[in-house]
Every structure is written in C-alpha cells, then in structure tokens.
Amino acid sequence: MSTIHIAAGRPYDVLIEAGLLKQCGQLIREVHAPCSVAVVTDDGVPTHLADTAEASLKQAGFAVQRIVFRQGEAHKNLETLSDLLEFFASIPLTRGDLVVALGGGIVGDTAGFAASSYLRGIPFVQVPTTLLAAVDSSVGGKTAVNLQAGKNLTGAFWQPSLVICDTDILAVLNDDLMADGAAECVKYGVLGDAELFAMLEQGGLRSSMKEIVTRCVEMKGRIVAEDEHDTGSRQLLNLGHTLGHAIERAGNFALTHGHGVAIGMVLITRAAIARGLCEASALPRLTNALKACGLPVECPYKREQLLEAALRDKKRQGGSITLVVPKAIGSTVLMPVPVEELSAWIDDGLNA
Numbered sequence: 001m002s003t004i005h006i007a008a009g010r011p012y013d014v015l016i017e018a019g020l021l022k023q024c025g026q027l028i029r030e031v032h033a034p035c036s037v038a039v040v041t042d043d044g045v046p047t048h049l050a051d052t053a054e055a056s057l058k059q060a061g062f063a064v065q066r067i068v069f070r071q072g073e074a075h076k077n078l079e080t081l082s083d084l085l086e087f088f089a090s091i092p093l094t095r096g097d098l099v100v101a102l103g104g105g106i107v108g109d110t111a112g113f114a115a116s117s118y119l120r121g122i123p124f125v126q127v128p129t130t131l132l133a134a135v136d137s138s139v140g141g142k143t144a145v146n147l148q149a150g151k152n153l154t155g156a157f158w159q160p161s162l163v164i165c166d167t168d169i170l171a172v173l174n175d176d177l178m179a180d181g182a183a184e185c186v187k188y189g190v191l192g193d194a195e196l197f198a199m200l201e202q203g204g205l206r207s208s209m210k211e212i213v214t215r216c217v218e219m220k221g222r223i224v225a226e227d228e229h230d231t232g233s234r235q236l237l238n239l240g241h242t243l244g245h246a247i248e249r250a251g252n253f254a255l256t257h258g259h260g261v262a263i264g265m266v267l268i269t270r271a272a273i274a275r276g277l278c279e280a281s282a283l284p285r286l287t288n289a290l291k292a293c294g295l296p297v298e299c300p301y302k303r304e305q306l307l308e309a310a311l312r313d314k315k316r317q318g319g320s321i322t323l324v325v326p327k328a329i330g331s332t333v334l335m336p337v338p339v340e341e342l343s344a345w346i347d348d349g350l351n352a
Contacts, residue, residue, distance in 0.1 A: 002214045006139060007225040010159045014139055014217050016210060020166040021052050021127070025060030028100070028125055031162050034061035036097040038088055040111035044071030045103045045129055049169065053102050053127060062098075065091055069110075073253040076106045076146050078154070084114040088122075098123050098161075104130035104177075105137035105257065109155070112143030116158030126163040131173060131181020132258055134165045135188070135216035140224045140234075150312040151245050157229055165217075167210050175294055178205065180258030182293035187239050187265065188216045190286065194330045201289045235334055238315060239324040240265030243349065246309035250301040262295035265326075267349030272325045274348040279328040286329070303346045310342060 001017035015027060037057055041050050050066060057064045067087045069080050088099070101111035101124060108126050115124035126138035144155025173181075182205055189197025196215050199208055220237065227234035244264030248255055255263075269286055272278035287297045299306075315322055320336045323345065327333060337345060 002210065004214065004217050004221055006159070006221045008141060008159045008228050010161075012160055012162055014163040014165065014221070016134075016165045016167065016213055016217065018166065018168045018171075018210075020164050021049065021169065022056055024053050024100075024127060024164050025056035025058070025062060027164055028057065028062070028098070028162060029060045032098055032123060032125075035063070036091055036093055037062045037064045037100055038084075038091060038093055038098075039064055039066040039100045039102055040069075040084060040107060040114070041066065041102045042069050042071040042075070042104075042107050045107070049129060050102055053100065057100070071106065073106065073146065073151075073248070073257075076110055078145060078147070080110055081114055081117075081145050084111065085118055088114065088118045093118065093122060095119050095122055098125065100125045100127060101138075101160075102127045102129060103133070104128065105133045108133050108138050109143050109152070110145055112141075112158055112160070113145055113155050116143055116156040121158065123161045124158070126160045128163070128165055129169050130177050131170050131213070132177075132184055133181075134170060134213050135181055136184040136220065136237075138163050138165070139217055139220050140237075141228065142230070150309070151249060153312075165213060167213065170209055170213070171206070176256070179262075179294040180256050183240075183258035183262040183265075183290070183295055185212055185216055186286070186289050186293065186295075187237075187261065188219050189289070190265065190282075190326055190329055191219065191236055191239060191332055192330050193219060197285075197289060197329055201285065201292060203292045205293060235315065235322055236324055236332055238322075239326070239332055240268060242310055242313050242315060242321065242323060243267045243306060243346070245313060246306040247299060247301060249309040249312075250305040255296075259296055262290045263297065263299050266290070266297045267299060267346070268323060269326050271345045271348035272327070278326050282326055282329050286326075299350060303343060303350060306346050307343050310346070311339060
C-alpha cells in the first residue's frame with residue numbers, strides 16, 4: 001500500500017491500494033474512534049460501493065446513516081448543502097462524530113464543505129470513487145459549492161482526516177470518467193513530472209494506475225505543504241482551470257470538468273506560444289497526450305462566451321486575474337494579467 005503524508009496544518013495520510021474499500025472501517029478507526037457516521041454519496045455512485053463501505057464501517061463499530069443526493073454540477077449548490085446540514089442535525093451528529101464522503105469530486109467538495117460548516121467544523125474522510133477525485137479534489141482541503149454566478153464561489157479550506165483510494169474502483173471506470181481524471185494527471189505532468197507526462201503520452205493510464213495516482217498525489221502533497229491556502233505556488237494547480245471553468249459554464253456544464261480543463265490547457269498553451277512565452281513543441285505534445293487519454297482539444301465556444309464566465313473566476317483579484325502559463329512541458333509560471341487583457345489571451349488561445 002502506498003501511504004502519502006500530507007503535511008498540511010492538520011496533517012493526514014492518503015492511502016492508495018487495491019481493495020481498500022472493504023477495509024475502510026478499520027482504516028478509519030485507526031484515526032478516529034467509533035462514533036456516528038454520515039456517509040454522503042450521490043446517485044451516480046454504484047449502490048454496491050456504498051453498501052460495502054457501510055458494512056465495513058459497521059463491522060468496525062461505527063453507527064452509520066447514509067444520504068444520497070442527485071449527481072451533477074447542477075446539484076453542487078446551496079440547496080444540496082442545506083440538505084446535508086439538515087441531515088447531519090437530524091441524526092444528530094456531534095463534534096465527536098464523522099462525515100465520510102464517498103464519490104467523485106462533487107461529493108467530496110460538497111460533503112467537505114458541509115463538514116467544515118456544521119457545528120463550525122467536524123472531521124471528515126474522503127473516499128474517492130473517480131480518478132479525478134483520487135488525484136486532485138480529495139487531497140488538499142479545498143471544499144466548495146457553486147453559486148448561480150459561478151463555480152466554487154463559496155467554500156472553505158477544510159482538510160480531511162484521511163483519504164482512502166481503492167484502485168480497484170478506478171480500474172473499472174468508464175472511458176469518460178477515466179478521461180476526466182486523466183486531464184488532471186496530464187496537468188501534473190506539464191507542471192513538473194516529465195516521466196509522468198511520457199507515460200500518459202504513451203497511453204499508459206490504465207496499465208499504470210497505482211503509480212500514476214501515487215505520483216500525482218505526491219506532487220499535490222508537496223505543493224499543498226508549501227501553500228495550503230492558495231496564495232502562492234498552489235495556484236499553479238489551476239493550470240487550464242480559469243478557461244476550463246469558463247468552458248464548463250459557457251456550455252451550462254454540458255462538458256465535464258476534466259474535459260473543460262483539457263481544452264483550457266490547450267488554449268493557454270497556444271496563447272503562451274503566440275506571445276513567445278512557451279516552447280512551440282509543447283503544444284503538439286500536449287494535444288497528443290490529451291488525445292491519447294480520450295480528451296478533447298478544440299473549444300466549441302466563442303471568445304465572448306468564455307470571457308463572460310472567466311471574469312467571474314474566483315481567482316480574480318480586483319482588476320487582475322492570475323493565469324498559469326506554460327513555458328515548456330514540465331515548467332509553468334504564474335502571471336497576473338489585467339482583466340482588460342484577458343480577451344486578447346482568449347483570442348490567442350482560440351485563433352493562434
């Protein structure tokens with residue numbers, strides 16, 4: 001089993017191995033005494049996974065109740081957050097109890113935010129069931145829900161007590177869910193792991209699942225330890241995300257997160273090359289890696305649609321927004337850009 005220690009303000013471990021879901025109760029018991037547990041999931045998570053987790057928790061001495069909300073970005077909102085909080089209060093959970101988030105990034109973000117705000121904060125455990133959640137959203141303590149104005153605009157930094165990643169669950173994901181997570185894996189390769197990037201270029205995602213997940217989590221763990229609250233180097237993890245989120249919103253979330261981020265990485269790389277900031281060879285390598293992972297590389301939306309959504313990005317500070325700009329595969333920089341110049345960046349990304 002791979003164990004990666006995340007040296008955040010409240011440190012915790014990420015466990016990565018096949019078959020961990022059946023052991024989750026005992027693994028959680030090692031960091032939290034038996035108590036009442038709210039298992040939060042959505043209706044996109046196969047019922048047998050929730051049943052397995054619940055049985056393991058009960059065997060380890062936990063009293064378990066489950067809540068299931070509707071899947072999709074449209075339900076990552078204040079209404080679902082309110083439903084979760086009311087459910088926690090109805091059990092009732094106390095400060096000595098626990099939330100277990102079983103699902104993808106939407107479940108983890110929403111349940112984590114609910115845990116952060118209920119009784120001013122109770123512990124929670126992440127059990128990711130998608131590749132995207134395993135390599136990215138389950139680690140680092142970012143929790144949030146969407147507002148009508150934009151994605152992830154209300155949330156909190158709330159680190160989990162433990163992350164349990166069962167690679168058997170990831171191995172049977174469908175191609176779309178696998179591709180969604182692959183976009184974040186490619187991102188880590190562009191940020192600073194040339195060997196990881198080469199593995200993805202060669203289509204090695206499924207055959208090297210445990211190694212790829214481990215490398216991604218190790219990199220994110222290092223960055224989170226340096227900048228837990230996203231004021232400096234952690235912003236590098238937003239590579240492709242400013243335009244990726246804009247793409248998601250422009251299409252009313254017809255494209256999923258990973259697909260939007262993939263296109264966002266292509267656009268920012270193309271714009272950086274047009275401005276002489278990035279090696280020209282980065283673009284064909286990036287597009288080839290994304291295609292090998294089953295991801296799109298062309299944007300279906302126009303500048304005006306992207307600009308409107310991007311200007312609402314949570315990373316905007318006053319009159320500027322910080323873009324993550326590639327210099328080469330394995331090297332990126334943070335670049336604050338005046339908001340009035342963002343339109344030209346988008347044009348370069350679409351047209352260069």
